[in-house]
Amino acid sequence: xxxxxxxxxSRIRTVDGDTTLSPQTLSQIxxxxxxxxxDRERETAREDEExxxxxxxxxxxxxxx
Numbered sequence: 001x002x003x004x005x006x007x008x009x010s011r012i013r014t015v016d017g018d019t020t021l022s023p024q025t026l027s028q029i030x031x032x033x034x035x036x037x038x039d040r041e042r043e044t045a046r047e048d049e050e051x052x053x054x055x056x057x058x059x060x061x062x063x064x065x
């Protein structure tokens with residue numbers, strides 16, 4: 001049997017990109033971002049301490065330990 005299609009009709013539905021995340025997914029993303037920010041702040045504080053004048057003096061005065 002041969003079928004000839006003369007016209008195709010499609011129905012599409014638009015979705016607002018802002019509403020596609022579930023509340024749980026959004027919470028997971030926010031938590032991951034907050035952890036990354038905290039990690040970056042800790043690393044910056046560690047680097048600042050490592051380069052601080054106080055740390056330099058402590059490393060260069062072994063008798064004061």
